[in-house]
Amino acid sequence: MNISNSSGNNQKKRNFQIEAFKHKVVVDPKYADKTWKILQHAINEIYNHNASGLSFEELYRNAYNMVLHKFGEKLYVGLVSTMTSHLMTMSNCIENANGGMFLEELNNRWDDHNKALQMIRDILMYMDRTYVPSSHKIPVHELGLNLWRDKVIHLSGIQVRLQNTLLQLIHKERTGEVINRGLMRNIIKMLMDLGPSVYQQNFERPFLEVSGEFYRVESQEFIECCVCGDYLQKAERRLNEEIDRVSHYLDARSEVKITNVVEKEMITNHITRLVHMDSGLVNMLVDDKYEDLNRIYSLFHRVPNGLSTIREVMTSYLRETGKHLVSDPEKLKDPVEFVQCLLDKKDKYDKIIALAFSNDKTFQNALNSSFEFFINLNPRSPEFISLFVDDKLRKGLKGVSEEDVEDVLDKVMTLFRYLHEKDVFEKYYKQHLAKRLLSGKDSSDDAERSLVLKLKTECGYQFTSKLEGMFTDMKTSKDTIAGFYMKHGADLEAGPTLAVQVLTTGSWPTQPSTSCNLPAELTSLCDRFKSYYLGAHSGRRLSWQTNMGTADVKANFGKGQKHELTVSTYQMCVLMLFNDTDHLTFKELEQATEIPSLDLKRCLQSLACVKGKNVLKKEPMTKDIGEDDVFSVNEKFTSKFYKVKIGTVIAQKESEPEKHETRQRVEEDRKPQIEAAIVRIMKARRVLDHNNIIAEVIKQLQARFLANPAEIKKRIESLIERDFLERDGSDRKLYQYIA
Known part of the structure; x- marks a missing residue:
C-alpha cells in the first residue's frame, strides 16, 4: 500500500509500503480437532444441564477462530452430529414416557432443547453470520428446529401418539372434562414454531376432521330432541367454546376454519328444518322471543344464505297475516281498530328488527315491502287511515305530550307512505279535516298543522295547498x-x-x-x-x-230541568219546531225542515235513540227511523251536566253508493294530472313510443297514485284528438309532440 503525504509545494513526496510477513504462519495440524473437542464438550455439557461452569467468551473465541481458519464446515457438521445424538436420546425418553406423562416429557424435552439451542447459537454466532450464509447452510436456530422435527416429532412412535393425545384431550374438554390448557398451549405452540406445515399436518387437519364428525353427530342428536331456541343456544355455546379454545391454545388462524366446521354442521346443514320447526322462526315472531330471534339472526348471519332464508320466511308470514288482517270482516267494521291493528303490527316488527335483527336495513326493507303489499290489497285503506286520524284529532290526545302526539302522527305517515293511492287519502282527509275545523272538534291546531306539514314534506306543495287554504279561511x-x-x-x-x-x-x-x-x-x-x-x-x-254547521240551544224540560244542548244545525232546526207543537211525525218534520231524508234520519237517531242524549221520544221505540214514527219532547230528560253535547250519528265509513261516488270523483281528478304528465314528458322528449310513455307517466305520478295503463292510453287518445300529440306516419306506436 502506498501512502503519500504532502505538506507544501517545496516538500518532496515520500512513499511508504506495508509488506506481508517475511515468515510463514504455521497452524497446529491438530488445531481443528482440539478446538472442536472443546466445543463438542461444551455442547454436551449444555444438554446435560452443566453449562454453569463454561466460559462462553472463550467458547465464542474458539468457534470464531475455527471459522477464521477455514474450519467452518467441520464445525457445522460436528454441530449437526452432536445435536442429532442428543435428540435421539431425548426421543427415546419421550417414547418411553407412560400415559399422561407423555406430553409432560415432550414439553420438558422441548424446553431443554430450546434453552440449549439458544446457548449454542450464542457460541456459534460468528459461524451463523459468516460461514452459514456464504456456504448456503441452514442457520443454527432453524437447524435445531428442523432436527427436532425430523428426529423427534416425525418419529412414527411419537407422531401418531402426539396427534391422538391432543385430539383425545380436546374431545374430553368438549364433553365437560377439565384439561391442562397450559400444557396444551405449549405443545401446540411447539408445532407452530416448527412451521405452518407441521402444525397443519400433525394437528390442524385431523383436528378439523374429527371436529366435523363430532358436531355432525351432536347436531343430529340435538335437533331430534330440542326446540329451536334450545338448539340455537347449544350451537351458540359450541361456537363460543371453539373461539375460546383458539384464544387459549390454538393458532389464531385456526379460528375461521373451526368456526366454519361448527357453522356447517350445526347450522347450514339444518337451516331449513330449524326455520320451519313448530318452534322455529314464526313461533319466535308471534311470541316476541327477542333473545331467540337475536340468536337466530346472529348465527344465520354467519352462514351463506342464512339471513335471506330468515327474510323470506318472515316476509311470507307477514304478507299472509297482513292479507288476513286487511280482509277480516270483523276488523273492517271499525276503521279505527283496523288502522290501530296495522300500527300495532308495524310497532311489533319495528321492535323485533331493532332489538333482534340489529336494525338490519334489508329486514326493514322487507318489512316495508310486506306492508305496502297487503295494505293496498284493501282499497279502503286510504279512507280508514284518514278516519283513524279523524278519530284521534277529534277525541284529542289528552294527557299526551307533544312528543307522543308527534309519534302517533309519524306512525300514521309511515302507513301513508305505503299507500299507492295517496290522492284517495287526500280526498277523504280533506273531508274529515273540513268537518273537524267547522265543528270546532279538532283537539289541537298544532297537531293539525303538524300533520299537514308532514304531508307537504312527503308529497310536495301541490298536495297540501288546498289544505293550507282551509286553515287560512278559518x-x-x-x-x-x-x-x-x-x-x-x-x-x-x-x-x-x-x-x-x-x-x-x-x-x-x-x-x-x-x-x-x-x-x-x-x-x-x-x-x-x-x-x-x-x-x-x-x-x-x-x-x-x-249541513256543516253547529248550534248551542238552551232547553227547558219537565221539573225545571235546564240544559244547554250542543247540536248540529239540522238538529237545531228540528228542536225549534217543538216550541210550537207537542208531536210531529217524520214526514211532518221532513216537510217543515226540508232536510234530506237520510240526513234527517241520522239527526233524529241522535236526538231520540242514544241513551243519555235522548231529548226526544219516539213512537214506536226502535233503533231505526220509520216514515210514520212520531216524535215529541222527552220531558223526563235529565243529565248531570248542564252542557250536553249531542253528536250526529254519522257513518264511520262510506256506504257503497258513497264509496262509488268518491271513486268516480277521484278518477275524474286523475285525468288532468295524467294528461299534464304526458304533456310534460312529450314536451321534453318530443318523440316517444307507447310503452315508454306509459312507464314514464307511472313513474312521475307514483308519489300520488298508481296510474292505470288503460287510463293513460285513453288520455293519450284524448290529447291526440285535441292536437297536442300525433302518431308517427310509419309507426302507430310512436307519438310526436305538436309544438
Missing part, C-alpha cells in the same frame, strides 16, 4: 265575523249569536247543494250577515251550507 272568517259584530253588534244583542265560516270554493271539499229551512229567528240574522259580507267584497257569491 282565520279570515274569525276576522270577518268580528267585523260584522263590530258594525252591527248593538242591534243584535237581544237575539241569537251568529258565527259564520266563509269557505273558498275549490279549497274545501265540494258538498252537495242542500237547502234547509232555518228558524225565523236565524233567517233575518243570516240575511244581515250576507248583506254585510257582499257589501265588503264585490263580485262574490254566498251559498249557505247548513
Whole structure:
C-alpha cells in the first residue's frame, strides 16, 4: 500500500509500503480437532444441564477462530452430529414416557432443547453470520428446529401418539372434562414454531376432521330432541367454546376454519328444518322471543344464505297475516281498530328488527315491502287511515305530550307512505279535516298543522295547498265575523249569536247543494250577515251550507230541568219546531225542515235513540227511523251536566253508493294530472313510443297514485284528438309532440 503525504509545494513526496510477513504462519495440524473437542464438550455439557461452569467468551473465541481458519464446515457438521445424538436420546425418553406423562416429557424435552439451542447459537454466532450464509447452510436456530422435527416429532412412535393425545384431550374438554390448557398451549405452540406445515399436518387437519364428525353427530342428536331456541343456544355455546379454545391454545388462524366446521354442521346443514320447526322462526315472531330471534339472526348471519332464508320466511308470514288482517270482516267494521291493528303490527316488527335483527336495513326493507303489499290489497285503506286520524284529532290526545302526539302522527305517515293511492287519502282527509275545523272538534291546531306539514314534506306543495287554504279561511272568517259584530253588534244583542265560516270554493271539499229551512229567528240574522259580507267584497257569491254547521240551544224540560244542548244545525232546526207543537211525525218534520231524508234520519237517531242524549221520544221505540214514527219532547230528560253535547250519528265509513261516488270523483281528478304528465314528458322528449310513455307517466305520478295503463292510453287518445300529440306516419306506436 502506498501512502503519500504532502505538506507544501517545496516538500518532496515520500512513499511508504506495508509488506506481508517475511515468515510463514504455521497452524497446529491438530488445531481443528482440539478446538472442536472443546466445543463438542461444551455442547454436551449444555444438554446435560452443566453449562454453569463454561466460559462462553472463550467458547465464542474458539468457534470464531475455527471459522477464521477455514474450519467452518467441520464445525457445522460436528454441530449437526452432536445435536442429532442428543435428540435421539431425548426421543427415546419421550417414547418411553407412560400415559399422561407423555406430553409432560415432550414439553420438558422441548424446553431443554430450546434453552440449549439458544446457548449454542450464542457460541456459534460468528459461524451463523459468516460461514452459514456464504456456504448456503441452514442457520443454527432453524437447524435445531428442523432436527427436532425430523428426529423427534416425525418419529412414527411419537407422531401418531402426539396427534391422538391432543385430539383425545380436546374431545374430553368438549364433553365437560377439565384439561391442562397450559400444557396444551405449549405443545401446540411447539408445532407452530416448527412451521405452518407441521402444525397443519400433525394437528390442524385431523383436528378439523374429527371436529366435523363430532358436531355432525351432536347436531343430529340435538335437533331430534330440542326446540329451536334450545338448539340455537347449544350451537351458540359450541361456537363460543371453539373461539375460546383458539384464544387459549390454538393458532389464531385456526379460528375461521373451526368456526366454519361448527357453522356447517350445526347450522347450514339444518337451516331449513330449524326455520320451519313448530318452534322455529314464526313461533319466535308471534311470541316476541327477542333473545331467540337475536340468536337466530346472529348465527344465520354467519352462514351463506342464512339471513335471506330468515327474510323470506318472515316476509311470507307477514304478507299472509297482513292479507288476513286487511280482509277480516270483523276488523273492517271499525276503521279505527283496523288502522290501530296495522300500527300495532308495524310497532311489533319495528321492535323485533331493532332489538333482534340489529336494525338490519334489508329486514326493514322487507318489512316495508310486506306492508305496502297487503295494505293496498284493501282499497279502503286510504279512507280508514284518514278516519283513524279523524278519530284521534277529534277525541284529542289528552294527557299526551307533544312528543307522543308527534309519534302517533309519524306512525300514521309511515302507513301513508305505503299507500299507492295517496290522492284517495287526500280526498277523504280533506273531508274529515273540513268537518273537524267547522265543528270546532279538532283537539289541537298544532297537531293539525303538524300533520299537514308532514304531508307537504312527503308529497310536495301541490298536495297540501288546498289544505293550507282551509286553515287560512278559518282565520279570515274569525276576522270577518268580528267585523260584522263590530258594525252591527248593538242591534243584535237581544237575539241569537251568529258565527259564520266563509269557505273558498275549490279549497274545501265540494258538498252537495242542500237547502234547509232555518228558524225565523236565524233567517233575518243570516240575511244581515250576507248583506254585510257582499257589501265588503264585490263580485262574490254566498251559498249557505247548513249541513256543516253547529248550534248551542238552551232547553227547558219537565221539573225545571235546564240544559244547554250542543247540536248540529239540522238538529237545531228540528228542536225549534217543538216550541210550537207537542208531536210531529217524520214526514211532518221532513216537510217543515226540508232536510234530506237520510240526513234527517241520522239527526233524529241522535236526538231520540242514544241513551243519555235522548231529548226526544219516539213512537214506536226502535233503533231505526220509520216514515210514520212520531216524535215529541222527552220531558223526563235529565243529565248531570248542564252542557250536553249531542253528536250526529254519522257513518264511520262510506256506504257503497258513497264509496262509488268518491271513486268516480277521484278518477275524474286523475285525468288532468295524467294528461299534464304526458304533456310534460312529450314536451321534453318530443318523440316517444307507447310503452315508454306509459312507464314514464307511472313513474312521475307514483308519489300520488298508481296510474292505470288503460287510463293513460285513453288520455293519450284524448290529447291526440285535441292536437297536442300525433302518431308517427310509419309507426302507430310512436307519438310526436305538436309544438
